[in-house]
Amino acid sequence: MHDAPPSPTSIGEEPLSHGLKQRHLTMLGxxxxxxxxxxxxxxAGISVAGPGIVVSYLLAGALVMLVMRMLGEMSAAMPASGAFSVHAERALGRWAGFSVGWLYWFMLVVVLAVEATGAATIANGWVPGVPQWTWVLVFMVVFTAANLAAVRNFGESEFWFAALKVGAIVLFLVLGTLAVFGVLPDTDPVGLTNLTGQGGFLPNGWAGVVSGVLAVVFAFGGLEVVTIAAAESEDPARAVGRAVRSAVWRILLFYVGSMLVIVTVLPWTAMKPGQSPYVAVLDAIGIPAAGQIMNIVVFVALLSALNANLYGSSRMVFSLAERGEAPAGLLAVSPGGVPRRAVIASVAFGFVSVLLNLKWPDTVFLYMLNAVGAVLLFVWALIAVSQLRLRRRIEREAPERLTLKMWCFPWLTWVALAGIGTVLVLMLGDDGARPQVLWSAGATAAVLLVAWLREFRELWNARAGRR
Structure with a gap:
C-alpha cells in the first residue's frame, strides 16, 4: 500500500537554520x-508508593533511558526535524510517519494549553488585578514572537530557563543532603528514620511501587524535543549523541536523587497529592518563603515547557509538510530558516486549546486531554519498533552512521516494548488512568484510519491512471 521507504543513505539537507549551539542543546537536554x-x-507518586517512589522513578527512568537511547541511535544516523516521525516512515511506511507525527503534534498543542493556563494561574496569584486570560495571551504572544524569530532565540530562552531550573534543583539537593546530616543551622541529623519508619521502605508493597510508576512515568515526556532540535544544530549527529549519553546521570541525579532526599528528610505520610513535596522539604528545613520560591521555579518550568512544545510542534508539522503529509503551505521558511507558517499553525491550535481549557475545563478540554493522555506511550512504542527495523538496514547500507548504538540490541529494545505494554495494561486496570488509555486509543485509531484511507486512495488513483 506504499512505496518502499527511502534508504537510510538518502537523507536530504534540512532547509531550516542551524543556529542552535552545543550549549543550547546541552541545557535543553x-x-x-x-x-x-x-x-x-x-x-501524588510519594503518597501511593512511600519511600518506594525511589524504585518507581528508577523503573520509569530505566524505560525512558532505553527509549532515548533508541531514538538517539536513529537521530544520530539520520538527523531530521521530524525525528521519530521520519524514522517511523523510513522503517514502517508512510502510514506510520503520518500517524506518529500528527499524534505527537496534537499532544503538544493540547498540553501547551495546560502549561499556559498553569503559568497564568500562578501569575494571577501574584497580580490578581490582571485576569487569567490576559496572562495567557501575553505568554502566547511572547513565545510566538520568540519562535518566529531566529532559532537561536528559542535556544537562548531555553538555555536560561533550563539554567534556572537546574540551579534550583541542584541547590535543593545540596540543602536537602545537608539537612539529612544535620549540617544546617538549628537542625538535627535526620538519618534514615523516615526511610524505615512509617510502614518501612515499601509501606504499600510492590503494588504501591507500580502505582508510583503510573503516577510519574509521564513526567519524563519532553526529552524527545532534544532529538528534534538537534537537526538545527551545527553538528546534528554529534549533538544528539552527547544529549542522549548524558540522559543516564541526569535522570539519576535530578529525579531519583531528589526523591531520595525528599523521603529521607520527611516522612512519606506528610505528602499530599497536589502539594509540592519540594515546598514541604524547604519549609521543614527552615527556608523562608519556600512556597513563593518554588512557585517561581514552577512558573519558569511551565513557561519553559510551553516554549519547547511550541518549538517541537512547529518542527513536527513542518516535517510532515516536507513529506507531503500536511498542507504544502506550511513549508514556507523565512530568510533566517524559521518555518513561520508552521509556528503560526501550531500557535493557532494552541490558542483554541487554551480557550477550551478556560471555557470548558471539565468537559470538552478534559476529553481532549484524555485523548492525548497515553499518546506518549504509543509514540515510544513506535520508536522501539522503528529502531528494530532500521538498525539492521543501517548496518547493511550505511554502518558508518551508527555513531551511537542501542545497548544489547535487540534484547533491550524488546525489553522496552514489553515495559511500554506493561504500563498500558496497568493503566487499563487503574480507574483513574483507564479513560486516558481508551480515549488515546480512539484518537490513535482515528489517525491510523485517515492514514490508511489516504494510502488506499493513492493506490486506487495510481491503478486507475495505469488503465
Missing part, C-alpha cells in the same frame, strides 16, 4: 527532564 510534573506531580 538538562532542562527537558525538569518540569512541573517533577516539582508538583511527584507528590
Amino acid at each position: 538538562l532542562g527537558g527532564v525538569i518540569g512541573a510534573g517533577l516539582f508538583v506531580g511527584s507528590g
